[in-house]
Amino acid sequence: MVGLRNVIVFTIGTLRYALELRWVREVVSLGFVTNVPTAPPAIGGVCNLHGTILPVLDVGVLLDGVPGLAARQGDGALVVEVDGLVCALRVDQVDHVASLQADDGTVIDASGRPLVLLEPTQLIRRALELVTSQAEQIG
């Protein structure tokens, strides 16, 4: 898959990622994050966005099993919608919006460095798998 993509570039921890703008509904600052006991670490909690309950996902856990910082009130987040399922991805910093060249799961930023292009469909599927298997374990 080669071509120009409109992406939002952001940082989580020390890593920078890109996500196609068409998935992003909103960039928000999180309200109070409620911890969900018995949920897998991929779920950083839930928070209230305009009266809707929104799960906050930890991208680090979903991509390579490494948890990032706990989601807290005031943290930045991208509100992502895939097939009617809405959730928030916690980020440390939103860098910029750009039109970048995409190549096989990565995009090349202005300084020529490759960035991971996140695939929200897969992230959410992974999250759902983790939640389901956790739920089955606990019964």
Place this chain on the structure above:
Amino acid sequence: MSELDFDADELAMLRQLFRSEAQDGLELIIARLLATGLVRPSEDALTEMMRVTHTLKGSAGTVGLPAMVDLSHRLETVFAAFRRGSVPWTATTADLVVEVIDALRSYLDRMTEPNADTTVDELRVTIDELARPPVSDAVPVVVRDDGSEADEAVNEAVVDSVPIPVIDSVPTPVIDVASGGAAVGEPAAEPGPPEPKTWLRVVPERIDELMSSAGELLFDRTRIERRVQLLRTLARDLARTRHTLHDALSDDTPLPPGMRQTLVKTDGELAGQAALLSQTTAALLDEIEALRRTIGVVQRGLTRVRMESVKSLMTHAARTLRALRRATGVTVELRTVGEDTEFDKAVAEQLVDPITQLLRNAVAHGVEPPEDRAAQGKPAVATITIRARQDGNSLVLEVSDDGRGIDTAALSKRLIATGRWSAVRARLASEADILAAVVDASVSSRGEADELAGRGVGLGLVRRTVAKLGGELTVSSVPGKGTTFSLRLPLSTTLAQAMLFKVDGQVYAIPDVHVVDTTLVDAQATTSVVRHDVLPVLRLEQLLGHGPATERKPALVVSFAGKDLVCTVDKIIGAREIIIKPLGPLLAPLTLYAGATISGSGKVQLILDSAQLVRRAYPEAPMAFQDQVSSPTVLAGRALVIDDSRAIREAMTSMLGSEGWIVDVAEDGARALQMARQLPYDLIVTDLEMPELGGFELISQLRKDERFKLTPIVIITSRANTEHRRRAKDLGVRALVAKPITRRKLLEALAAR
């Protein structure tokens, strides 16, 4: 009529009905008065008021309330005098009458209290004063019951034949429901007197009960749906297993002829059964879908029954403004738009206080003094407008004034001065951003924003109520032109009563109907005695928080589907009305939660599913561990039962004995080990928590002994958490059985493989 016509219960019920009816009637009078404003009400309106008081007089007599008979009579007399014109209607009359009627209504609420008699005397005087001509305070008009006043106004026959007045389109605490569907929407068959509409009066609580049952149905459906999904997975697995068998049979491996025949037959049967199972689950899913639609229809229908027009809220607003005018001397005109907009009564009730607050705010801070207004070329009398409209699934209520507006520059300065905003943020903020700070939840801690907005305190209440109802509060303002607060609310809402409590710093909720009691539970206790019943304890601090408790904890006694348990918490907050929101598809597999609600400060609070709590305390089927293939089937033999409770030992002896077992007992693990060294047991049944040597230690010791490597072991316990199950599985325990033990549970555990 005398009180002797009824027994005490009946009389109490009748009086309750009377009070409700009287409140409706008096509310109607107030509505008519407010509708006409300062001028004398029309002849028709006054006649209607007389009819109400006349009816009240009759019903009060029936239920044996002579004081109310007297007061209603006096009021009727006053209205008759106004109607006749014998007492002039002045600018203050409407206010005075509203005041009297309000006093009468509050007397109705308190009439069983001891000092109610003095109130009656005061009311008598104030009612009579209404009829006193203001110019000469000479002779009060005296009219007797048999006087012509009543007769000329009221058709006695009609009034008496309708014991309960039927009042249409009037704010009342009782909901009118049109019945006899045939009459609705059909053109009248013939001209002539129109068929009177039949109305059914329903106490609101009954509808609320139905609403909450309908809400429960939703939860039930979700539960069933999850189970069926599970069944479907099982059906698929079965089909797959059968395919494996089928494939194995088709590769010509030599098998004894009889065996092949049997297997082929079994394969055929399995195929049929698997197909049937998947057909049945598919059909079940269809039926659940139908159920979902029906529940939806029921809920929407009930909501419509509960709908009422915004008019009652507007009427209330008009009265608030009148009271404010009397209190502050500020004259404000109220304009209402969209009075016929309908919305959920439950929402309407919650909005009374917020609207009052917004009106107070507007009068106290929004509206300039008349001289300032004149200087700006505005009309001297300020106008407050309440607009209602439906927008999709929302009700939008706007409260606007034409006052000075909010000074955003000053507001921005204050936000910086109080350290809420950095100077940079303030510079970047748009007008709208600054205004949003007035209603922003995060500025709520101390009413600073309210105060500096020059809009007084109390916005917090508005914000909290709106948030609790699942709505949004916004504000817009034009300097010198006025301010508008806009409330966007769901048209209807599933309000439920829930018990709120804290565990590990977070607030959780549980449906209040399932909470039957509260108690205290010692640290480490696994059972608790509540009203002579020994109940299992579910430690929520372990389920939801970090580790075991070290102190005595408050606890909720939860009852669901006939099973009771005790749930320890950190702090019980109390019962609240909450709105149930779904957690969304991503978290739906976490069955522990029935949903969530949003607190007044905008935090998400999780609602625990009572059914799941019960299931955790009473695992229905014993936990069977399938991978223990090597353990032999238990038929009978010599069993060792270890429990520190003598009652349990006796019970187990009897149950196992009747199954043909020879039973030995031990009261702790150490003793059991001694006994096991001497005799090879065929079955070990042990408790977990025991003095000296606990259950798990005992089992690990036994497993080290060659003779007990594969012996079936069953754990009986009142606490079976994940950790316990994991350890049990590691030790090759056959089953965990939750106390209280029943014969069935025990047999199932023995049958488990």
